[in-house]
Each structure stands twice: as C-alpha cells, then as structure tokens.
Amino acid sequence: MTSYRGRFAPSPTGRLHFGSLIAALGSWLFARAADGRWIVRIEDIDPPREVPGADAEILRALTAFGLESDEPPLRQSRRTDIYAEAFARLKSAGQVYPCWCSRSDLARVHGIHPPQCLAKPDASRTPAWRLRVPERTIEFEDAIQGHVRQDLAREVGDFVILRADGWYAYQLAVVVDDAAQGITEVVRGADLADSTPRQILLQQLLDLPRLSYAHLPLALDRDGRKLSKQERSLPVDADDPLPTLRAGLAFLGQPVPSAQTVDGLLAHALARFDVRRIPAQARMAGSFAAMRKELS
Numbered sequence: 001m002t003s004y005r006g007r008f009a010p011s012p013t014g015r016l017h018f019g020s021l022i023a024a025l026g027s028w029l030f031a032r033a034a035d036g037r038w039i040v041r042i043e044d045i046d047p048p049r050e051v052p053g054a055d056a057e058i059l060r061a062l063t064a065f066g067l068e069s070d071e072p073p074l075r076q077s078r079r080t081d082i083y084a085e086a087f088a089r090l091k092s093a094g095q096v097y098p099c100w101c102s103r104s105d106l107a108r109v110h111g112i113h114p115p116q117c118l119a120k121p122d123a124s125r126t127p128a129w130r131l132r133v134p135e136r137t138i139e140f141e142d143a144i145q146g147h148v149r150q151d152l153a154r155e156v157g158d159f160v161i162l163r164a165d166g167w168y169a170y171q172l173a174v175v176v177d178d179a180a181q182g183i184t185e186v187v188r189g190a191d192l193a194d195s196t197p198r199q200i201l202l203q204q205l206l207d208l209p210r211l212s213y214a215h216l217p218l219a220l221d222r223d224g225r226k227l228s229k230q231e232r233s234l235p236v237d238a239d240d241p242l243p244t245l246r247a248g249l250a251f252l253g254q255p256v257p258s259a260q261t262v263d264g265l266l267a268h269a270l271a272r273f274d275v276r277r278i279p280a281q282a283r284m285a286g287s288f289a290a291m292r293k294e295l296s
Contacts, residue, residue: 004036012054015235040069064238098127112157138197143214253277
C-alpha cells in the first residue's frame with residue numbers, strides 16, 4: 001500500500017461546477033503525483049441544503065472527467081455513530097458545553113463566541129454544543145499558501161461541533177473521517193484554510209494524526225465572488241469534458257496538453273505537474289466560458 005492518501009469531499013448541494021472541479025482536479029493531481037490513492041467522500045450531513053440526486057450527478061461528472069475514486073465513496077450521513085463516539089470523548093473530558101446563543105447574540109461579539117455563553121439555558125429549546133477553545137495559536141505550513149498562523153481564541157472563539165438540529169458539524173466530522181480513511185494530505189479550496197486550525201486542534205484533542213495541507217486558489221466570478229453551487233454557478237459539462245479540463249489545468253498554472261482524450265490529457269498533465277506553478281491567490285473565472293471556448 002502507498003503511504004499517500006488524498007481525497008475530494010463534495011457536499012451534495014448541487015451539481016459539480018468549475019470551482020469544485022478545480023478542487024477535484026487539484027487533489028487528484030497531488031495524489032497521483034505522489035503515486036498515491038485518491039478517494040471521494042460525500043459530505044451529506046446538512047440535509048436542509050442538499051439537493052436530491054446531486055450526489056449521483058457529482059459522481060457521474062467526476063467519472064466523465066476521468067477522476068474516479070480508488071475506493072467506494074464514503075457517505076458521512078451513515079457515520080453518525082462514529083461522530084457520536086468522538087463527541088462523547090470530548091464531552092467526558094469537559095471540552096464541550098451546551099450553548100443557546102442566537103445569531104443576534106453572536107452579532108454583538110462579531111460572531112466570535114467568548115468562553116462564557118451570552119444566553120441563559122432555555123429548557124424549551126435544544127442547545128448546540130461548542131468546543132472550549134484554549135488560548136492557543138495554531139500554525140502550519142501550507143504547500144501553496146505558505147506559513148499560516150491563527151490565534152483560535154481571538155480569531156474564532158468556541159465553535160459548534162454538534163448543531164441544535166442534531167447533526168454533527170463539519171469540523172468534527174471531517175477530522176474523524178480524515179483519520180478513519182488514513183488521509184495524509186488535504187488538498188482543497190483556499191476558502192477552507194481558515195477551518196484548518198480548528199481541525200488541527202480537534203486532531204490534538206482526539207489524539208489523531210496531524211495531516212499536511214494545500215489550499216488551492218479560488219475560482220471567482222466577474223464580481224469577485226466565489227463560484228458556488230449555492231449561487232447557482234453553471235455546472236460543468238460532463239458530456240464535453242476536454243475543454244473544461246484544459247481550462248482547469250490553465251487555472252492551476254499547469255501546461256495545457258493538446259491530447260484529444262480525457263485519459264491522454266490527464267496522463268500528460270500528470271507527467272508535467274508542478275505544485276510550484278499553482279498560484280496562491282484567488283483568480284477570476286468570469287471569462288471561463290471564453291477560456292473554455294478557446295481551449296476546445
């Protein structure tokens with residue numbers, strides 16, 4: 001077995017768009033360049049935001065782009081018992097507490113929850129549960145962004161790991177699953193770099209391995225907003241993958257091969273892949289349609 005294990009972990013809130021394809025392609029290139037395994041994980045633990053059938057559409061699109069998981073996709077919605085065990089460990093150690101704070105309560109402290117709750121216990125409502133964040137600065141070296149440093153207590157505050165609706169929060173689930181799947185490096189969009197110190201803290205508290213990280217530049221629209229499924233960014237065309245794959249490689253600063261098949265293009269791209277070419281900053285993709293047409 002190889003020592004490198006990477007992953008792409010989409011949420012089924014819509015079809016695959018160019019921004020999420022960048023994360024999939026970038027993580028695939030990192031894994032294959034290390035002669036490692038690449039795994040798809042469906043992060044379906046936010047039912048109000050999920051779109052029926054989106055998971056199947058995402059998997060179909062990935063297959064069309066030649067990005068197939070080396071293992072059956074893991075689905076977080078089937079792993080709540082595992083997250084409950086991790087939560088119980090934190091609770092028994094006194095590292096979590098119930099919280100009834102509302103959005104208006106948090107607005108008064110600019111969204112950064114202090115060590116003491118702002119709201120009184122309310123037996124008529126189910127509380128969320130927050131992690132007690134110690135006075136600790138977390139630092140890590142990002143393969144693309146360089147040195148990252150965050151004072152968790154001052155910049156983040158105590159954060160939710162079990163929501164009031166009963167679903168475990170992203171921060172806890174992703175840490176538990178990365179460890180369970182033996183992930184060695186997380187390659188994802190730069191919008192999640194801010195979450196990494198929280199996840200490193202949870203790794204420490206749960207005695208889980210610390211991972212390596214690489215945060216890719218974000219794809220922005222003409223107005224400088226991140227492309228996202230929530231904003232109904234146009235999905236990629238799985239029936240004509242080559243132009244979009246070429247656009248994705250160009251976006252990541254990689255040479256664009258002239259191969260005329262998906263497998264041929266990915267093989268050529270992998271042979272020439274160089275992480276040093278990937279830009280750290282977010283990039284405009286407002287001209288994506290023009291880029292795609294030019295590279296078709």
